[in-house]
Amino acid sequence: MRLNRQMNAGDIAREIAWSRREFLRGAAAVVAGGATTSFARAHTSVARNRQKAVVVTFGGGARDEETFAPDGQENIPNLVQTLFPQSTFYAQVINRGILGHYVATASLATGVYETFNNFAAVSPHNPTVFEYFRKDLRRRATDAWVVAPSNGFNRIGESDHRLYGAGLGAGVILPKHLLAAALPSQGLGNYEHLLRDNYEAPFNTPALAGNEVEMERLHHLLKLSVTDFSAHARSLASPDELSVYIARRLMRELAPSLLWVTLHDIDIAHSGAYSLYIDGIRRSDRLCADIWKTIQSDPEYAGKTTMFILPDFGRDADTDPGGNGFQHHRTGDPLSRTTWMMVMGPGIRQGVVIDRPVESIDLVPTLGSLLGFSARLAHGTPLVEVVS
Numbered sequence: 001m002r003l004n005r006q007m008n009a010g011d012i013a014r015e016i017a018w019s020r021r022e023f024l025r026g027a028a029a030v031v032a033g034g035a036t037t038s039f040a041r042a043h044t045s046v047a048r049n050r051q052k053a054v055v056v057t058f059g060g061g062a063r064d065e066e067t068f069a070p071d072g073q074e075n076i077p078n079l080v081q082t083l084f085p086q087s088t089f090y091a092q093v094i095n096r097g098i099l100g101h102y103v104a105t106a107s108l109a110t111g112v113y114e115t116f117n118n119f120a121a122v123s124p125h126n127p128t129v130f131e132y133f134r135k136d137l138r139r140r141a142t143d144a145w146v147v148a149p150s151n152g153f154n155r156i157g158e159s160d161h162r163l164y165g166a167g168l169g170a171g172v173i174l175p176k177h178l179l180a181a182a183l184p185s186q187g188l189g190n191y192e193h194l195l196r197d198n199y200e201a202p203f204n205t206p207a208l209a210g211n212e213v214e215m216e217r218l219h220h221l222l223k224l225s226v227t228d229f230s231a232h233a234r235s236l237a238s239p240d241e242l243s244v245y246i247a248r249r250l251m252r253e254l255a256p257s258l259l260w261v262t263l264h265d266i267d268i269a270h271s272g273a274y275s276l277y278i279d280g281i282r283r284s285d286r287l288c289a290d291i292w293k294t295i296q297s298d299p300e301y302a303g304k305t306t307m308f309i310l311p312d313f314g315r316d317a318d319t320d321p322g323g324n325g326f327q328h329h330r331t332g333d334p335l336s337r338t339t340w341m342m343v344m345g346p347g348i349r350q351g352v353v354i355d356r357p358v359e360s361i362d363l364v365p366t367l368g369s370l371l372g373f374s375a376r377l378a379h380g381t382p383l384v385e386v387v388s
C-alpha cells in the first residue's frame, strides 16, 4: 500500500480498510464466486441462554503485506478462503489504547482502554467481560475461561473493580507456565521452544496470582495427567499449539459458554527473523481454522457459537532507521492502530466487509448484546452488523 505523507491518521486508516476490502473481494471472487456481495443471513434465533462465544485474539498482529495483500494471502489460506466467506469482516478496527500486549488484551476484555503499566502484575481496573457474563447470567466459574500465552496474563480473568472482581471472573490457564511446572524432573531441553515467554524487552515475569489454574486442578478439571500433558507437548511445534490443545480440551470436558484464547506466536517478529514471523502467521491461520472446525464438530458448540478473531493491534512501519518494517509496534502510527476483526456464527452475515471505523473496545458490548448481559461500564458500542 502506498501511503501519502500528507494523509492524516483517519485517512490512512480508511485507506487501509479500503485496501483490505479490495484484497478480499479479489480473493473471494476466485474462491467463492463473489460471495462478498451476498448478504446471506445464516440460520438465526438461537435462544440466548444457549449461546456461546469463542474469542481468539492475536498478541501481535501482522502487516497486510504478509496477510491480506495479494502477495500475503498464501500465508493465510484458511482465513481468506475458508473463514472469510463465512464471516462479517471489519476492515477498520481502531485501537486507541496502549500498544502493549497485556494492557491491550485487557482493554479488549473490559471494553475500556486500560492505562496500567503493561509489564506490571495488576488486574484490569474495569470489569472484564467474564465478570459481566457470570454476574448477570449467574453462570458458574467453569463457564468462562481464558487461555493465555504468558505469565503477564495471569490476572486477565478478573478485575479489581469493587462492584465485580473477586470470585466473579474467568479461570485462567497459562499453558506454558503449567508445562514449566510439570517439567523440572525431566529437564527443559526438549521443550524450550514451547516455553519462551515474551518476545519483547523489558523482559520480566510478574509474580503469579489471580485465578490462574494449577496443574493439580487442571488434572481434575480436564482429566489430563502431568505425564500425558508433557508427552503431548513434546509433539507440538509452538506455544500457540499448546494453547489450542488446552482450549480444545476445555471445550471437550467443560464446554464453557465463554472461551477466550490469546495466541502469541506471531510476536516473534520482535526478534527480527522474518521467516519465524511468517511461520507464526501461518500457524495462527491454521489454528483459527482448527478452532472453528472444533466448534462445528462438537454438539455442545455447533450451531450456537459465535467466534470472533482479532489481533490486539497491528504492526507499525517502524521509523527507526535500523528497523525492518515488520518487527515492532512502538511508533503508535495508524498502521499499528488499524487492525481487523472477523465474526462468524449463527445469524452472522457471511462474506460481508464492513468499512466503517469501529474500535477494539466495541467487542465487549457486542458480546453483551449477543449473550444477553450488560457491559454497563464498557466504553464501546455494540456492533450493529453483528447484533441486529
Ligand SMILES: [Zn+2]
Pocket (backbone or CB within 6 Å): 059, 060, 101, 199, 200, 267, 270, 329
Ligand atoms: Zn509485541
